[in-house]
Amino acid sequence: MSNEILVVVEHDRGEVTETSYQAFGLARTLLSAGVGTSITAVVIGAEADALAAGIGSYGAGLSVLVHHAELTDYAPEAWGDVVAQLIASRAPAAVVATGTDRGNEVLAHAAAIADLPFAANVTDVSLADGLGLTRVRWGGSLLEQSRLHAPVYVLSGSAHTFTGEPSGDAAATTEVFEPTLDASAARTRVVDRVTLAAGITLTTAAVVVSGGRGVGSADGFAPLTELADLLGGAVGCSRVVTNNGWRPHSDQVGQTGKRIAPELYIACGISGAIQHWVGMMASKHVLAINTDNEANMVGKAEYAVIGDLHKILPAVSDEIRRRRASA
Amino acid sequence: MVELRILVCVKRVPAPGARITLTADHQGIDAKNLGFTTSPHEECAVEEAIRLVETHGGSATVLTLGAVEADEQLRYAVSVGVNSAVHVTHASLAGGADWDAQATARALADAISSLEATDGAFDLILFGNESADSGGFQVGVRVARQLGRAIVNGIKGIVVENGSVTAQRESTSGFEVYQLALPAVLGVKEGLNLPRYPTLPGRLKSKKVEVPVLTAEPMPGGLATLSFDNAAELVVETTMLGTGPEAAPAIVDLLEELGLV
Ligand SMILES: Cc1cc2nc3c(=O)[nH]c(=O)nc-3n(C[C@H](O)[C@H](O)[C@H](O)COP(=O)(O)OP(=O)(O)OC[C@H]3O[C@@H](n4cnc5c(N)ncnc54)[C@H](O)[C@@H]3O)c2cc1C
Numbered sequence: 385m386s387n388e389i390l391v392v393v394e395h396d397r398g399e400v401t402e403t404s405y406q407a408f409g410l411a412r413t414l415l416s417a418g419v420g421t422s423i424t425a426v427v428i429g430a431e432a433d434a435l436a437a438g439i440g441s442y443g444a445g446l447s448v449l450v451h452h453a454e455l456t457d458y459a460p461e462a463w464g465d466v467v468a469q470l471i472a473s474r475a476p477a478a479v480v481a482t483g484t485d486r487g488n489e490v491l492a493h494a495a496a497i498a499d500l501p502f503a504a505n506v507t508d509v510s511l512a513d514g515l516g517l518t519r520v521r522w523g524g525s526l527l528e529q530s531r532l533h534a535p536v537y538v539l540s541g542s543a544h545t546f547t548g549e550p551s552g553d554a555a556a557t558t559e560v561f562e563p564t565l566d567a568s569a570a571r572t573r574v575v576d577r578v579t580l581a582a583g584i585t586l587t588t589a590a591v592v593v594s595g596g597r598g599v600g601s602a603d604g605f606a607p608l609t610e611l612a613d614l615l616g617g618a619v620g621c622s623r624v625v626t627n628n629g630w631r632p633h634s635d636q637v638g639q640t641g642k643r644i645a646p647e648l649y650i651a652c653g654i655s656g657a658i659q660h661w662v663g664m665m666a667s668k669h670v671l672a673i674n675t676d677n678e679a680n681m682v683g684k685a686e687y688a689v690i691g692d693l694h695k696i697l698p699a700v701s702d703e704i705r706r707r708r709a710s711a
Numbered sequence: 712m713v714e715l716r717i718l719v720c721v722k723r724v725p726a727p728g729a730r731i732t733l734t735a736d737h738q739g740i741d742a743k744n745l746g747f748t749t750s751p752h753e754e755c756a757v758e759e760a761i762r763l764v765e766t767h768g769g770s771a772t773v774l775t776l777g778a779v780e781a782d783e784q785l786r787y788a789v790s791v792g793v794n795s796a797v798h799v800t801h802a803s804l805a806g807g808a809d810w811d812a813q814a815t816a817r818a819l820a821d822a823i824s825s826l827e828a829t830d831g832a833f834d835l836i837l838f839g840n841e842s843a844d845s846g847g848f849q850v851g852v853r854v855a856r857q858l859g860r861a862i863v864n865g866i867k868g869i870v871v872e873n874g875s876v877t878a879q880r881e882s883t884s885g886f887e888v889y890q891l892a893l894p895a896v897l898g899v900k901e902g903l904n905l906p907r908y909p910t911l912p913g914r915l916k917s918k919k920v921e922v923p924v925l926t927a928e929p930m931p932g933g934l935a936t937l938s939f940d941n942a943a944e945l946v947v948e949t950t951m952l953g954t955g956p957e958a959a960p961a962i963v964d965l966l967e968e969l970g971l972v
Contacts, residue, residue: 396882458887460863464852483848485865485880488841492849492864496856501813501933504841504848514933520942521846526731526740527940528845534933540848571861576888578879591971615971623751626905633902639843640751640901648971657728659843665945669969671952671962680729686947687965691955699956703963704972 386474387421389414391444392467392481392490397457398432402548407482408442409546410506410539415443418511419537420477424448425556426470428463429455440556447558454565458486459573464493466563471498471536483540495538503532505542523639523662584618586635590647591617594637594664595625598653598675598693602630607697608652614704620644620664622654638663652693656681673697714769715871717760718826718833720819720851721753721773721788723781724844725807730941737938740844742807749784751901752839758906759869759899760837761792767871769834770794772826776818778804782922790909790917797826798924809845813932816853822925823858835876836896840864855896863889864898 389411394404411423425444427435429451436447450466467490471479479494481487483505495502503517507527510516514533520542521528532539586592593612599605605619612619621631623638637644639659645666652673654660661684664670672685673693682688689696725745732741749757760771773788775781776799785796799822804810810818827833836858838851848864855862868879868886874893879886881900891897909917952961966972 461861488848489852489864492852493856495849496816496853499813501811502847502849503934505846521939522727522731522844523846525942527942529937529940531935531937532933533935568861572863572889572891574887575890577882577884578886578888580885582884591966615966617971626902629905633905636902648966648969655729658730659727671965672949682949684944684947685949687950687952689952689954689958689962691958695956696958696962699959700962703959704966707963707972 386476388424388474388476389420389422390424390426390467390470390474390476390479392426392428392479392487393432393435393439394481394484394486395427395432395435398434400435403482403484403543405442405548406541406543406546407480407487408444408551409548410480410482410541411478412443412551413546414478414480414509417509419509419515422446424476426450426467428466431456436556436558440554441550441552443551444556445554447556448561449558450561450563452563452565454567454570457574459570460486460489460493461572462565462569463490464497465565465569467491467494468497469563470561471500476536478537478539480539480541483542487540491538491540498536500536500538501532501534502538503530504540506539507542507545509539523659525658525662584616586618586620586637586642587644589618591615591650592620592637592644592646592648592664593617593650593652594620594622594654595652595693596622596654597624599625599630604694605630607694607701611697611701614701617646622660651681651685652697654681655679656684713767713874715763715767715834716769716831717763717771718823718836719753719756719760719771719773719788719793720836720838720854721757721775721784722750722839722842723747723775723777723784723807724750724842733939733941737940739807739939747780747783749787750839750843752841752843752899754906755901755903756837756839756899757788757791757793758904761907762904763835763869763871764794772797774819774822775799776804776810776815776927778807785922786917786920787909789920790913791907792913796920796922797822798922799927800924801927801929803929809936810929811932811934812847812849812853813934814929816850816857817930818927819850820854820857821927823854825925832894834893835871836860836894838896838898840898840900851896851898858896860894860896861891862896862898863891866897866899867903869897869899869903
């Protein structure tokens with residue numbers, strides 16, 4: 385076993401996000417815990433070669449550039465094959481990525497091929513009998529303590545837990561790796577993309593006016609939409625709302641919906657179930673509007689108003705218009 | 712028309728409300744007062760299988776690895792329109808205890824292979840992207856690898872045509888499109904469709920349907936769960952801004968204070 389930690393650098397046709405670099409934060413945490421002694425970046429596809437230039441500053445001493453004619457765009461199976469081949473040829477101490485859709489998918493493939501366990505969405509590590517891990521369950525509301533026994537530790541770091549900032553200005557050397565891939569490796573490659581119009585969206589809005597069962601119907605959302613429009617914000621909702629077909633699933637906030645972090649989240653007629661809470665707990669401020677002063681959302685919110693949302697929201701919109709008119 | 716044989720793998724999970732309550736020894740979730748449900752991504756997988764069979768003909772089967780009680784989730788799937796159900800179980804799963812992802816995937820892949828040996832291959836196998844409770848993000852991938860089939864995860868749109876499946880996955884700017892020849896495996900996410908509710912005839916059928924039970928031996932992998940803790944919660948002092956529409960000026964004051972009006 386070598387003492388390398390392999391970091392799979394997630395990129396989309398050569399573009400990397402800060403979230404992706406958080407995998408280096410996890411790798412550095414592993415080093416501090418006593419797992420491995422060096423970090424090696426794995427950059428898959430020649431289209432991403434340019435990334436190697438900056439990668440030393442994240443703590444990697446070496447970048448492995450993976451070149452193959454089939455590696456032209458993201459392809460989960462091919463990427464998994466590449467990582468499994470690097471596990472076999474380099475026998476690293478650990479392989480890590482950030483726990484995104486792609487990060488978890490690629491590591492799952494690599495672990496399946498190599499017949500290794502894989503721990504997804506880890507938040508902390510410690511050297512124990514094997515590797516001691518903390519990882520998130522239930523979309524982040526529950527933490528699991530677990531123990532990993534394996535010749536190679538395959539881990540993804542829970543997103544936004546480890547730092548994605550550079551740690552120095554060292555340069556990394558580079559090396560090219562040419563994997564053996566048959567044509568089937570590309571059978572799950574992205575073949576097309578559909579780009580949706582960008583504008584103010586649930587994930588980017590500064591204010592989100594969100595409704596739950598208390599809204600009562602699809603039409604009941606009119607005062608929420610009105611207030612969101614006045615504030616240049618977006619409308620969100622709970623799973624009860626999407627299950628009833630009152631709003632599309634793209635508006636759903638929570639464990640199986642979107643994770644958002646607006647300046648202000650206005651929760652109207654939402655009880656505050658844990659699966660909803662994990663989707664909006666990163667909001668800077670929360671205002672709960674609820675008929676029940678004992679609702680969980682009211683207890684957890686920074687601000688609350690008790691009463692019927694159908695009466696309160698129109699009054700708020702009227703008040704905003706009144707103040708704007710007299711300003 | 713080419714008929715489709717579809718398999719959906721589901722997991723029974725507790726449905727906690729405001730807070731997840733742990734057992735005193737932190738070894739599990741205190742499920743005494745909880746209802747149970749099918750993991751949400753898989754509810755959509757079940758719905759999609761039913762719709763595909765409605766469009767193309769064929770049959771949809773639901774499979775679970777779980778405690779005896781998971782029979783409830785299998786029968787629910789039948790009540791909304793799935794044709795048949797298969798239950799893989801073992802005494803060590805009692806009380807909702809989980810097998811690790813490697814053991815789960817082996818048991819499911821072995822069960823699928825034996826079902827296919829008697830009745831022929833499934834054209835499409837659907838998994839939830841990740842289970843709601845343990846969130847391992849890997850069982851579908853491991854099963855697909857053991858079966859030697861292509862898989863893509865995170866799917867929110869499915870069209871089957873001419874022996875292949877076109878699948879859409881959400882990205883930051885829209886959708887990525889994948890195209891897989893059948894037989895294939897997909898890991899799907901909630902939002903793929905809006906699951907239907909059971910009908911009365913469906914309920915009656917689900918009570919009567921025979922659910923074959925297979926047993927599997929646990930073959931644990933290298934990741935073992937030791938204990939659970941609730942994530943740290945921020946305790947806040949709630950500021951009451953008032954009651955009813957009379958609170959509107961106070962709300963707008965707050966919006967102004969935050970610079971949001
Ligand atoms: C695995 C799993 C994943 C899940 N994922 C999600 C998820 O991603 N997102 C999500 O939201 N949920 C999710 N859920 C569902 C979650 O457990 C709750 O069932 C759901 O969030 C409740 O929605 P709600 O607050 O709108 O409804 P309820 O819990 O019924 O609450 C309605 C609230 O409205 C108030 N109210 C009623 N009338 C009025 C009125 N006129 N004015 C003001 N207030 C009023 C009531 O006092 C109550 O507090 C998930 C569940 C499971 C098991």
